[in-house]
Amino acid sequence: MDKIYIKNLEVFARHGVFPEENALGQKFLISAVLYTDTRKAGMTDDLTASIHYGEVSQMMKAFIEENTFKLLETAAERLAFKMLMEISNLEQVKLEIKKPWAPIGIPLETVSVEILRGWxxxxxxxxxxxxxxxxxxxxxxxxxxxxxxxxxxxxxxxxxxxxxxxxxxxxxxxxxxxxxxxxxxxxxxxxxxxxxxxxxxxxxxxxxxxxxxxxxxxxxxxxxxxxxxxxxxxxxxxxxxxxxxxxxxxxxxxxxxxxxxxxxxxxxxxxx
Structure with a gap:
C-alpha cells in the first residue's frame, strides 16, 4: 500500500503524569505514516483522490493541543482512532509521538510511543x-x-x-x-x-x-x-x-x- 509521510510535526501541549506537565505544557513531535492508495491521485493530479496532508497536520495539531492525557499511549490511541474515523481513503496509520523534554531527571534525546492501527x-x-x-x-x-x-x-x-x-x-x-x-x-x-x-x-x-x-x-x-x-x-x-x-x-x-x-x-x- 502507498504511504504519505508527515515527520516531526511540532506542537505544544499538556500531556503527562505530573500536574506540572498538565499546567505548564511542553513540546511534542508527531510523525505519521498514512497508508492509502495514491494511484488515482497520481494519474489524475486530483488532490481529492488522495489525502490532504496539510489538513491532516492541522487535525493532529488541534487534537494534541486541545486534549490532555497522562500517557503518550492514550494520546496516540485516541488520535489514531479519530484519524481513521474521519479521514477518507485512510486504511492504516502509523503514529509516533515523541516527548523531548520528558521529566525523568537524566539526559535523553526523546521518549516516544509508536503504534500501527487500521481497518x-x-x-x-x-x-x-x-x-x-x-x-x-x-x-x-x-x-x-x-x-x-x-x-x-x-x-x-x-x-x-x-x-x-x-x-x-x-x-x-x-x-x-x-x-x-x-x-x-x-x-x-x-x-x-x-x-x-x-x-x-x-x-x-x-x-x-x-x-x-x-x-x-x-x-x-x-x-x-x-x-x-x-x-x-x-x-x-x-x-x-x-x-x-x-x-x-x-x-x-x-x-x-x-x-x-x-x-x-x-x-x-x-x-x-
Missing amino acids: HRAYIALGSNMGDKEAYLKQAVAALDEEEGCWVKQVSNFLTTEPYGYLDQDEFLNGCLELHTLLTPQELLELIHRIEADAERKREIRWGPRTLDLDILLYDDLILDTEDLTIPHIEMEKRDFVLRPLAQIAPLVRHPLTRKRVSEMLADLESE
Whole structure:
C-alpha cells in the first residue's frame, strides 16, 4: 500500500503524569505514516483522490493541543482512532509521538510511543431459532453497524436451515455479514457477546436453541487459537448454514489455512 509521510510535526501541549506537565505544557513531535492508495491521485493530479496532508497536520495539531492525557499511549490511541474515523481513503496509520523534554531527571534525546492501527475486515455468521428470528438477526446487524469503529458493508440473505448438532429444536434462520472494524479480534468477540446478551441469549445446551448466535468466521487472514476464540472458525468448511450465506457476499475470499475460496468449500461440501 502507498504511504504519505508527515515527520516531526511540532506542537505544544499538556500531556503527562505530573500536574506540572498538565499546567505548564511542553513540546511534542508527531510523525505519521498514512497508508492509502495514491494511484488515482497520481494519474489524475486530483488532490481529492488522495489525502490532504496539510489538513491532516492541522487535525493532529488541534487534537494534541486541545486534549490532555497522562500517557503518550492514550494520546496516540485516541488520535489514531479519530484519524481513521474521519479521514477518507485512510486504511492504516502509523503514529509516533515523541516527548523531548520528558521529566525523568537524566539526559535523553526523546521518549516516544509508536503504534500501527487500521481497518480490518471480518465475516460474522448470524443465527436464530427462537422467537422472531428475523427481528433478532436484524437487531444484531443494526447493533454492529451502530458501534463506533464498525460498519457493516454487506449482509447476505437470511436462509432457513436445519438444526446442527442438537436436532430436537426448531429450524434456524441463518445469515452472514461483512464487517469493517477498528476492533481487535478479542474486542470484537466481547462486542458480539454483549449483543447476544441483549437478545437474552442463553448458553445451556451445546448447539441448542438460541435467540441469537454470532460467530466470527474470518478476520483478515488471521490465524488465531486462544482459550476463548479460534479464527478461522472451527469446521466452518463443513457447515452448509455458514457457507451458503457466506458465498453470497464473499465467494472469492480464501480460508487462511486451506487457501480454498468460500465458493470452492461450498462446492466441495455439496458434492459430498
